[in-house]
Amino acid sequence: MSVTVRVPAKVNVQLGVGGLRADGFHDLANVFFAVALGDEVTATAGEPGTGVILGCTGPDAGAVPLDDSNLAARAARLLAARHGLAEPDVRLDIAKAIPVAGGMAGGSADGAAALVACDALWGLGTPTGVLLELAAELGSDVPFALVGGVALGRGRGEILEPLPVAGTHHWVFAVADGGLSTPAVFRECDRLREEAGTGSSDTEVPTPDADPALLAALADGDTVALAAALANDLQPAALSLRPALADTLRAGTEAGALGALVSGSGPTCAFLAKDAAAAEAVAAALRASGSCRTAHATHGPVPGAAVVVEA
Numbered sequence: 413m414s415v416t417v418r419v420p421a422k423v424n425v426q427l428g429v430g431g432l433r434a435d436g437f438h439d440l441a442n443v444f445f446a447v448a449l450g451d452e453v454t455a456t457a458g459e460p461g462t463g464v465i466l467g468c469t470g471p472d473a474g475a476v477p478l479d480d481s482n483l484a485a486r487a488a489r490l491l492a493a494r495h496g497l498a499e500p501d502v503r504l505d506i507a508k509a510i511p512v513a514g515g516m517a518g519g520s521a522d523g524a525a526a527l528v529a530c531d532a533l534w535g536l537g538t539p540t541g542v543l544l545e546l547a548a549e550l551g552s553d554v555p556f557a558l559v560g561g562v563a564l565g566r567g568r569g570e571i572l573e574p575l576p577v578a579g580t581h582h583w584v585f586a587v588a589d590g591g592l593s594t595p596a597v598f599r600e601c602d603r604l605r606e607e608a609g610t611g612s613s614d615t616e617v618p619t620p621d622a623d624p625a626l627l628a629a630l631a632d633g634d635t636v637a638l639a640a641a642l643a644n645d646l647q648p649a650a651l652s653l654r655p656a657l658a659d660t661l662r663a664g665t666e667a668g669a670l671g672a673l674v675s676g677s678g679p680t681c682a683f684l685a686k687d688a689a690a691a692e693a694v695a696a697a698l699r700a701s702g703s704c705r706t707a708h709a710t711h712g713p714v715p716g717a718a719v720v721v722e723a
């Protein structure tokens with residue numbers, strides 16, 4: 413028996429970053445937006461004693477660790493342990509479309525998908541609240557991949573409030589060569605704040621809040637207003653570590669994108685386009701510009717991790 417779950421990538425349409433907390437995390441005002449570009453994770457019952465076996469396909473499969481650090485494997489073990497089950501015998505096959513270490517929460521998405529797939533495969537019926545708790549244990553971005561749509565994440569991003577939205581927005585994602593480490597980007601953000609003399613701790617940096625203009629644009633389905641309100645406090649840090657991203661942002665804007673920003677911790681760059689045809693044109697221009705490895709047009713918001721096939 414096997415269960416396949418489809419799970420979205422995210423872009424942060426606002427990423428307000430507070431000061432460094434004593435536990436090493438930053439308080440966020442994190443407006444997550446789920447896009448149709450996504451992974452699929454298939455969980456298949458394994459023979460007794462085989463343990464957790466991982467597989468990954470897709471152009472970037474070689475960059476995905478197929479060991480115990482993989483978030484899909486960690487999710488399967490965490491769910492089994494929560495139900496008092498022994499080491500699970502399960503094969504997890506990841507069809508990878510989300511850029512790896514790209515700031516689009518690809519590993520987190522696979523963790524969320526594995527929770528949902530194993531829950532269905534093992535007939536556990538785990539309540540949503542418990543799945544969200546397990547997701548938060550796996551990482552700050554994992555709960556949103558379960559929920560999808562558009563949501564405001566507070567705390568380190570795991571305390572979610574779904575946001576009212578209207579309509580569909582068309583996005584382009586420019587994928588860079590190589591990834592950026594999320595902790596390194598947060599560290600660079602702190603370093604730049606120290607350098608600017610504003611301080612970097614949570615006693616010095618005000619707690620961020622969601623921008624009312626951004627929330628109104630999302631509620632109204634107004635792409636032009638959303639493009640004007642896009643904001644990412646990690647963008648200066650990502651640009652400092654990878655200055656060439658400025659060329660990518662410029663290339664997409666020159667190709668007619670309404671708005672541009674670095675996605676989360678980067679290095680993927682995200683562009684809003686006025687409609688599907690404009691998104692395809694921006695993606696083609698970005699591919700031709702030589703300022704990124706490839707570019708994908710997609711849309712959102714879309715739902716969170718959900719079963720698509722049970723066989």
Ligand SMILES: C[C@](O)(CO)[C@H](O)COP(=O)(O)OP(=O)(O)OC[C@H]1O[C@@H](n2ccc(N)nc2=O)[C@H](O)[C@@H]1O
Nearest residue numbers: 436437438440551552553554568569594595598676677
């Ligand atoms: C940049 C974002 O993708 C925006 O959604 C997330 O904040 C990152 O979420 P994530 O990759 O799930 O991060 P986690 O696995 O929870 O944490 C990895 C590391 O990122 C840093 N981190 C993460 C989240 C947060 N609110 N503050 C942080 O400082 C910490 O150094 C942490 O040790």
Ligand SMILES: Nc1ncnc2c1ncn2[C@@H]1O[C@H](COP(=O)(O)OP(=O)(O)OP(=O)(O)O)[C@@H](O)[C@H]1O
Nearest residue numbers: 482483512513514515516517518519520522553594
């Ligand atoms: N299933 C997975 N897919 C991809 N990377 C994974 C996975 N599990 C663990 N990893 C590890 O996590 C690192 C970060 O990968 P990921 O693709 O999640 O980055 P990201 O999209 O930048 O994350 P975020 O946006 O949540 O900060 C990878 O370099 C890899 O070592």
